[in-house]
Amino acid sequence: MKLNESFYQGNNVVKIAKELLGKGLFTKINNKTLGGMIVETEAYSHVEKGCHAYQKKKTIRNEVMFKHGGHAYVYVCYGIHNLFNVVTNEEDEADAVLIRALEPVKGIEWMKKNSNTSNEKRITSGPGKLTKALGIDRSHNADLLWSEHIWLEDLGIIIPKRQIVSSPRIGIDYAGEDALLPWRFSIKGNVWVSK
DNA sequence: TAGAGGATTGAT
DNA sequence: TCAATCCTCTAC
Numbered sequence: 001m002k003l004n005e006s007f008y009q010g011n012n013v014v015k016i017a018k019e020l021l022g023k024g025l026f027t028k029i030n031n032k033t034l035g036g037m038i039v040e041t042e043a044y045s046h047v048e049k050g051c052h053a054y055q056k057k058k059t060i061r062n063e064v065m066f067k068h069g070g071h072a073y074v075y076v077c078y079g080i081h082n083l084f085n086v087v088t089n090e091e092d093e094a095d096a097v098l099i100r101a102l103e104p105v106k107g108i109e110w111m112k113k114n115s116n117t118s119n120e121k122r123i124t125s126g127p128g129k130l131t132k133a134l135g136i137d138r139s140h141n142a143d144l145l146w147s148e149h150i151w152l153e154d155l156g157i158i159i160p161k162r163q164i165v166s167s168p169r170i171g172i173d174y175a176g177e178d179a180l181l182p183w184r185f186s187i188k189g190n191v192w193v194s195k
Numbered sequence: 196t197a198g199a200g201g202a203t204t205g206a207t
Numbered sequence: 208t209c210a211a212t213c214c215t216c217t218a219c
Contacts, residue, residue, distance in 0.1 A: 042202070050202070061215055079213035081203050098202055128203045171202055194203095 003145070003152045008069030013088045013095035017043035018164055018185050020086065020097055024105065024153035029135040032110050036102035036124055037155060040186040040193045042169045044085070046094040050175035050183075053094035064142045065094045072150060074131070074141040081128030082137045086145065086152070100127045100170075100184070103192040126194040163188045170194075 003023065010016055018041075026035030044051040052062040052075075064073045065087055073085040073096050085096040102124040104111060111133035115123040124130040131137065136150065145152050166182040173179055186193045 044202075052202080059216070075202090076212095076214065078201055078203055078211080080211065083202060085202085100202090126203070169202070174201085 001154050003154055005070050005146070008086065008088050008145070009090060010069070011089050011093065013043045013045050013097060014183060016086075016088050017041040017097045017183065020099070020152075021164060021185060021187055022155065022157040022159040024155045025084075025099060025102060025130075025134070025151075026106065026153060027134045027136060027140075027150045028148060032107050034107035034111050034114075034134045036104040036106070036130075036192075037157070038099055038101075039103050039190045040099075040101035040184070042098040042100060042185070043183040044096050044098060048175065048178040048181060050169060050172040050178050050181070051094070051096075053096075056092070056094055058094075062094070065096050066092050067142070069095075070145050072136075072140050072143045072145055074136060074138050076138065077128065082131040083127045084131050084136050084140075098127060099130065101125050101186070101192055101194045102130050102133075103190065104133075121191070125192050159187055 020038050020041050023038050046053045046056045053065045068091040069088040071087040077083050085098050087096050089095040111123045115133045123133040165186050165188050167184045169184045
């Protein structure tokens, strides 16, 4: 069952980042369904410096973060990688969750092809890699997450609290003290979590 | 309008 | 540890 609009529109992005663990992320490309279970996320909010929309500063790139929860925010990082985020909260509240790793579920052979590797462990264990495997690029930016081409699904899996590990987010040293916030979440012991 | 740099990755 | 690589953002 696809996650509905209300799931995304809560005002606590950290809570939603944790709830997204165990949910499914899927795309439909060339009539093939690709995707997996989310095992690693990071929360970003306009109140802290790690966020593109810090202090609610709207730019061409982050415009989608200001839409209501349930939109996809896809942007290019380091000129090479597409990174996929789930926009949360109400309109103009500019919060989002970065999806960092998946456990492959559907279309694994096709995802290997997209990733140009035969090593299953390497196709979705990182934010830049999973977008390549699922065929997500900037054409998906601003798409709604209950559309036909890209969507999130409730897999009926509950991740108990004790199975959720939190740690500081990756690659945002420029955020100063906010880089220390333990807003990265992953499933304890899951082998698909990024390195 | 030019210059710096980034929510990463894989090879050295 | 370092290069790849392309916008976006900022300052002139």
